[in-house]
Amino acid sequence: MGCGALSVIINWNMAANISLYIHIPFCIRKCSYCSFVSYSGRQDAMEQYSQALTREIIQRVDNRMLKSVYFGGGTPSLLPADHISRLLECIGTHLPQNREIEISLEANPGTINHKHLYAMLSSGVNRLSIGLQSLDDGELGVLGRLHSSAEGLNAVAYARGVGFKNINLDLIYGIPGQTLPSWQYTLEGVLSLEPEHLSLYGLSLESGTAMMEKIEAGELPTIDPDVSAEQYELAEKILAAKGYRHYEISNWAKPGFECRHNMVYWKNEEYIGVGAGACSHIGGHRFLNTSSLEKYIDAFTGNGAAVESDETISPEMAAAEAAILALRLEEGVEISSYNNDYKTDILSVNSKEIKELESYGLIENNGVNIKLTPRGRLLGNEVFWRFLPASSAQNDTNQVAMERE
Ligand code: SF4
Structure with missing residues (x-):
């Protein structure tokens, strides 16, 4: 479906910036640890899904200038190039021409070649x-x-070969059976490729996954948190020596290559998420789309609704979420701008928690910023839940802190 006919009702050139996340939920096969919204063997639905995405983009955008676009998944690189091109053409119709925005796409090895990437x-x-x-x-x-x-x-060689100059590589540590030397081998091999950005994720076990079942059945060793911590610390040392800035708990970048889109999440700014299972944060609300592929497609062919939940974020919760997300960043919570943005005084409101976490060596507070210490980066969740309003469950911390990493 083309969007030109409807473009007259959208004006991206007014008001504040906003980012757009596009979820592509197709995968060839489910990975053993995966709990993301992804469907294997459903490539037959791609055409209808792309059309639904186009309709949702048109329906959901407002009058703000686009700041970044992120195709996440799933495996966005499974989507035929002409679908990506149609979606970007639709979005591009409404973008200012004199401004280069970051447009990221997640790709999995085995689903890309020169032609596709070009x-x-x-x-x-x-x-x-x-x-x-x-x-x-x-x-x-x-x-x-x-x-x-x-x-x-x-x-990676294909991507470089066709001319990509901004490449992130995702790595996982804490894999059952993974040793410190094998992690070092991966890190050094990856660094020889000179990526601009690295995202290193500690494996987390999710219920209902094939990996969890294997561990419970004793077919795989469980994740050893001490080994994971050593792997993380080794990565910090090796990447610092190679000139990467550890700008967020799980992310490192060469100067100037920090992910602009993900910074929107960590700065608690607004974004629209389109697609099955996508989340949006707009106007003090968090909207969540249905994760069902069929329901999502149906919603944009006239039957039903894509948005399944609409949570109002209270001012108290917005301030807590912003503090938790900012703590993930190298600079942490910038006290003065945070107090100004959330009409609060974090040093008074969270005085007990801040003192306690300082005494544990998990955060440092110099009166200008509140930041995680190296030990705090290893034990982030121990820090984050303390900033939640008393009425919230600890589980909420994980959701906020890990959302859209
Ligand atoms: S979304 Fe990622 S982790 Fe999940 S099955 Fe697809 S490729 Fe694997």
């Missing part, structure tokens, strides 16, 4: 995030990834 780049995608995860084939097998380490390396 078409993505030509459509306007200017940042590629490749799910490498590990350079050890045994570990990739434990994760249930479809690709080998050689295919991972090829994917």
Whole structure:
């Protein structure tokens, strides 16, 4: 579906900026640890889904200038290049022409080749995030990834070959059976590729996943948190020596290559999420779309609604979420601007928590910023829940802190 006919009702050039997240929920096969909204073997629905996305974009955008676009998944690189191009063309119709925005797309090795990547780049995608995860084939097998380490390396070479100049590589540590030397091997191998950005995620076990079942059945060793902590600390040391800035708990970048889109989440700014299972944060509300592929497509062919929940975020909760998200960043909570933005005084409101966390060596407060210490970065969730309003459950911390990493 083209969007030109409806473009007259949208004016991106007015008011504040906003970011757009586009969820592509298709995967070839489910990885063993995956709890994301993704469907395997449903590529037959891609055309209808892309049309639904176009309709939702048109329906949901307001009069704000677009700041960034992020195709996440799922496996967005499974989507045919002409679908990406149609979506970007639709969005681009309404963008200011004199401004370059960041357009990221997640890609998995084994789903991309030169031609496909060249078409993505030509459509306007200017940042590629490749799910490498590990350079050890045994570990990739434990994760249930479809690709080998050689295919991972090829994917990066293809991306460079067609001209991508801003590449993120995703890696996972804490994999059952992964040792410190094998993690070091992966890190050093990946650094030889000179990515502009690295996202390193500690594996978290989610109920209902194949990996959880295997661990419970004793077929895989469980995740050892001490080994995970050592792996994280090793990464911090190696990446710092190579000139990467550890600008967020799980993210490192060469200067100037911090992910602009993800900064929107960590700065608690507003964004629209379109697609099955996508979340939006607009006007003090958090909207969540249905995660059902069928319901989502139906919602944009005239039956039903895509938005399944609409949560009003109280001022108290907004301030708590902003503090938790800011603590993930290297600069932490900038006290003066935070107090101004949320009409509060964090040093008074959270005085007890701040003193307690300082005494545990988890945060430092210099009167200008409140930041996690290196130990606090390892034990982030121990810090975050303390900033939630008393009425909130600890579970909420994980949701806020990990949302859209
Ligand atoms: S590629 Fe990503 S979204 Fe797809 S199954 Fe694997 S972990 Fe899940």
